[in-house]
Amino acid sequence: xxxxxxxxxxxxxxxxxxxxxxxxxxxxxxxxxxxxxxxxxxxxxxxxxxxxxxxxxxxxxxxxxxxxxxxxxxxxxxxxxxxxxxxxxxxxxxxxxxxxxxxxxxxxxxxxxxxxxxxxxxxxxxxxxxxxxxxxxxxxxxxxxxxxxxxxxxx
Amino acid sequence: xxxxxxxxxxxxxxxxxxxxxxxxxxxxxxxxxxxxxxxxxxxxxxxxxxxxxxxxxxxxxxxxxxxxxxxxxxxxxxxxxxxxxxxxxxxxxxxxxxxxxxxxxxxxxxxxxxxxxxxxxxxxxxxxxxxxxxxxxxxxxxxxxxxxxxxxxxxxxxxxxxxxxxxxxxxxxxxxxxxxxxxxxxxxxxxxxxxxxxxxxxxxxxxxxxxxxxxxxxxxxxxxxxxxxxxxxxxxxxxxxxxxxxxxxxxxxxxxxxxxxxxxxxxxxxxxxxxxxxxxxxxxxxxxxxxxxxxxxxxxxxxxxxxxxxxxxxxxxxxxxxxxxxxxxxxxxxxxxxxxxxxxxxxxxxxxxxxxxxxxxxxxxxxxxxxxxxxxxxxxxxxxxxxxxxxxxxxxxxxxxxxxxxxxxxxxxxxxxxxxxxxxxxxxxxxxxx
Numbered sequence: 363x364x365x366x367x368x369x370x371x372x373x374x375x376x377x378x379x380x381x382x383x384x385x386x387x388x389x390x391x392x393x394x395x396x397x398x399x400x401x402x403x404x405x406x407x408x409x410x411x412x413x414x415x416x417x418x419x420x421x422x423x424x425x426x427x428x429x430x431x432x433x434x435x436x437x438x439x440x441x442x443x444x445x446x447x448x449x450x451x452x453x454x455x456x457x458x459x460x461x462x463x464x465x466x467x468x469x470x471x472x473x474x475x476x477x478x479x480x481x482x483x484x485x486x487x488x489x490x491x492x493x494x495x496x497x498x499x500x501x502x503x504x505x506x507x508x509x510x511x512x513x514x515x516x517x
Numbered sequence: 518x519x520x521x522x523x524x525x526x527x528x529x530x531x532x533x534x535x536x537x538x539x540x541x542x543x544x545x546x547x548x549x550x551x552x553x554x555x556x557x558x559x560x561x562x563x564x565x566x567x568x569x570x571x572x573x574x575x576x577x578x579x580x581x582x583x584x585x586x587x588x589x590x591x592x593x594x595x596x597x598x599x600x601x602x603x604x605x606x607x608x609x610x611x612x613x614x615x616x617x618x619x620x621x622x623x624x625x626x627x628x629x630x631x632x633x634x635x636x637x638x639x640x641x642x643x644x645x646x647x648x649x650x651x652x653x654x655x656x657x658x659x660x661x662x663x664x665x666x667x668x669x670x671x672x673x674x675x676x677x678x679x680x681x682x683x684x685x686x687x688x689x690x691x692x693x694x695x696x697x698x699x700x701x702x703x704x705x706x707x708x709x710x711x712x713x714x715x716x717x718x719x720x721x722x723x724x725x726x727x728x729x730x731x732x733x734x735x736x737x738x739x740x741x742x743x744x745x746x747x748x749x750x751x752x753x754x755x756x757x758x759x760x761x762x763x764x765x766x767x768x769x770x771x772x773x774x775x776x777x778x779x780x781x782x783x784x785x786x787x788x789x790x791x792x793x794x795x796x797x798x799x800x801x802x803x804x805x806x807x808x809x810x811x812x813x814x815x816x817x818x819x820x821x822x823x824x825x826x827x828x829x830x831x832x833x834x835x836x837x838x839x840x841x842x843x844x845x846x847x848x849x850x851x852x853x854x855x856x857x858x859x860x861x862x863x864x865x866x867x868x869x870x871x872x873x874x875x876x877x878x879x880x881x882x883x884x885x886x887x888x889x890x891x892x893x894x895x896x897x898x899x900x901x902x903x904x905x906x907x908x909x910x911x912x913x914x915x916x917x918x919x920x921x922x923x924x925x926x927x928x929x930x931x932x933x934x935x936x937x938x939x940x941x942x943x944x945x946x947x948x949x950x951x
Contacts, residue, residue, distance in 0.1 A: 374542060381540050386530075394537055405545040453532075455525035463526075467741070467791050478523045479530030493817075500811040504742070504792055509522055 373412045377405065380422040386482075387490060388429050390475030391468050404429035423492045430468075462512040470505035473498055622914035625890075625906055625937060625948035629920075632669050632945050634659055641943030644697075647931035648690040649885055652938055653712060654945065655695070657683065662712055666938045666947035677717045678708055691739040691789065696768050698737045698747060700730045705749060707737070709768040718769045722747060724761045736799065738831075740789035743768065744813050748796065750784035760785065764813040778816040779808060789831045797829050832884040882939075885932030887950065906937070906948075920946055 384404060389397030404425045408415055415421040463471055472491070476482040477498075484502070488495040634642060634656050642654040642661070652663045657680035663669040677683075678699075686698045693713040699706045705722040726733060728751060735749035747763040760781055762774040779785065779796060785808075786799035793811040810816045883890045888908035907913040920941045930939045937948040 377542055377545070385537070385540060389533060389537065394533055398537055398540065402540055402544050405540065409545055453528045455528045456522075459522070459525050459529055463529075469791065474526065475530065478526040479533075481527070496815050497809075497811045497817070500815070501792075504812070506522065513522065 372416055373409055376408070376412075376416070376421065380425070381405065383486075383490060384422060384425060384429065386476060386480045387426055387472055390472045390479065391430065400429045420489065420492060423490055426490050427492075456513055458513055459509075462509050465512065466505050466508060470501050470508070473501040474505040474509070477502055622907055622912040623951060624914055624916040625904075626951050627919045627946050627948045628667075630663075630667050630669075630938075630945040630947050632661075632663075632667070633943070634661065634671070642940060642945055643929075643943075644685055644688055645929040645931050645938060645940040645945065646688055646690040646695055647883075647885060647933045647938070648693055648695070649933055651693070651712075652931055652933065653690060653695055653710075654940070655683070655685075655697075655710075660695075660710060660712065666936055666945060672712055673715055674710055674712075674717050675715055676719070677710075678706075678719045682706065682719070683708065686734055687736050689737050689739045689745075689789070691741060692743055694739065694743060694768060696737050696739050696745050698735050700733050700735075703730060705730055705733055705735070707745075707747065707765075707768065707771070720765075720769050720771055722749075722761075722763055722771055723773060724763075727759050734784075736786045738787040738789045738794055739768065740792055740794060740813075742792050744792075746774075746787050746794050746796075746810075746813055747771070748779070748785045748787050750799075774813075774816075778810075778814075786829050788829045795829065799829075828882070830884050832889065883930035883932035883937050885937075886934030887932050887936060890930060890932065890937045890948070904948075908950075918946075920944065 381401070385398060385401040388401045388404070391397060392400055407428050408421065408425045415424060418424055463475065466474065469491075473487055476487045476490075477484065484495050484498045488498045491498070632642065632654075642656055644653075644655040646653050650664075652666055654661050654663075654669070658674070658677040660672045660674050660677075661669045662672055682699055682701045683697065684699055684701065686700055688695060688697045690696070693711065695710040695712065697708040697710070699708060705724070705726065707720045707722065709718045709720070711717070732751055733749050734751075735747055737745060737747050739745045743766075745765045745768045747765075748760070749762070750760050760779075760783060762779050762785075763771045764774050765771045784799045785796045787794055787796045790809065793809065794813055796808040796810075796816075798806075805820055807819050808816050809819050882904070888906060891905045903915050904918055905913050905915050918939075918941075920939075930937060932938070935949060939946045939948070
């Protein structure tokens with residue numbers, strides 16, 4: 363049974379629309395475990411202040427900033443448990459990719475993870491982070507350049 | 518490697534998504550035991566809800582156990598206890614990832630480094646700067662470096678320009694490189710000192726000044742990528758005249774930032790902002806506008822919730838400056854003062870608490886991993902200088918400096934992970950956390 367949110371059901375609709383987006387962004391920013399926890403905290407804040415948030419132009423972007431404030435100073439960890447696999451097998455990724463992503467700045471990691479990890483468009487990322495699309499493109503280009511350098515990829 | 522990085526990132530996040538359970542409405546429908554702040558630089562601990570859940574669950578189990586126990590009582594005869602009553606199971610609170618708590622502001626411990634250059638080069642250190650790790654000080658063509666502010670080594674730098682071309686207008690540092698801005702009478706120049714390589718590179722900024730070069734002043738900033746921006750203004754006209762801006766990918770080769778990217782006719786100051794830059798009006802003109810660039814090429818105008826004031830310095834991936842509220846001057850403690858944290862160039866601000874003893878926050882003088890230090894030029898004794906120190910921008914402590922006669926515009930403080938250095942009339946003082 364869904365909890366009683368009282369005033370209206372619009373928060374439930376908002377929740378189902380943005381939960382996966384915010385969780386993806388916070389996971390990219392703060393890691394698998396803390397990212398989910400930060401997402402939960404940010405959405406709880408959204409629920410408590412829904413009367414005010416629902417009038418905002420971009421409540422998801424606002425909650426993203428709420429979560430970023432909560433998770434600040436957390437050392438990100440994208441460590442996951444997975445079966446070692448052959449280089450050419452589907453689903454393979456370089457073992458050094460995780461630490462290379464963790465070494466990026468928070469913004470670079472969020473952008474590159476949302477764009478390439480979750481398949482978001484630059485426009486979608488720009489809307490959540492509330493910055494211009496050209497800024498997102500710049501972050502993505504720099505992040506990829508740094509990743510290639512870290513992983514010693516020759517183009 | 519046979520798979521594109523983009524595909525590998527997708528593969529990694531497929532594993533992450535498979536491992537991570539989605540949140541449900543029930544997950545967020547927990548009473549919050551503490552106030553979650555609006556978007557500010559906050560380090561609220563995340564542990565509370567786990568404990569709330571754990572203790573709530575334990576309380577429920579206790580009540581159910583007690584209820585079950587009462588149901589077992591026979592009303593007519595004295596009970597023969599054949600087995601112990603059910604012992605409530607105490608559920609341990611589930612482990613929850615933790616974040617660092619907000620740090621307590623404690624007074625820094627100050628000590629004189631007793632460092633000076635040999636008398637042959639003038640003795641007194643002048644420019645003082647940190648790249649976030651090591652400290653550097655310069656006098657003439659001599660450069661010295663220190664990790665802790667106490668033990669210094671003089672560096673051998675090849676190709677240092679003559680000392681008469683090192684009348685330094687501004688400077689910044691990142692990753693063992695120090696960028697100096699200098700107006701030598703005929704040209705506006707930069708000097709990049711690569712401390713690791715032991716080399717200096719002198720460059721002339723590509724423009725033809727309308728007036729005298731001596732009247733030009735400017736600001737430089739180096740970002741985490743080693744890219745640099747120089748913003749010049751005409752001192753006599755306080756920026757109303759020519760205000761050329763320059764970008765360099767390496768601190769050596771400069772191109773002029775095209776007109777229209779940054780405003781004309783303002784004296785602008787700049788600071789590195791992670792991989793980008795942020796720019797504000799240097800002379801505290803009433804404005805809530807600042808400018809942000811992710812790369813030094815494209816700039817966007819951003820509106821702050823108040824009037825930007827004071828200095829602008831980098832702080833980790835952010836840059837900081839004070840923002841006066843729209844309701845009054847910052848010296849009136851009843852009015853809120855804010856700290857701009859412009860990580861993306863659009864971040865909001867931290868609401869600073871009133872200072873004990875009254876007065877307003879002074880200009881930020883240094884920031885680094887250790888936190889932020891700011892001068893308070895308003896005290897009961899005009900000869901006494903105070904510094905406010907904060908490890909996190911939220912908690913602040915005010916302390917009296919153990920030295921006097923500081924020129925706040927020439928003190929050139931610098932900070933790294935664990936100390937703040939101030940150049941007080943040629944003496945380098947080191948402030949550390951106890």
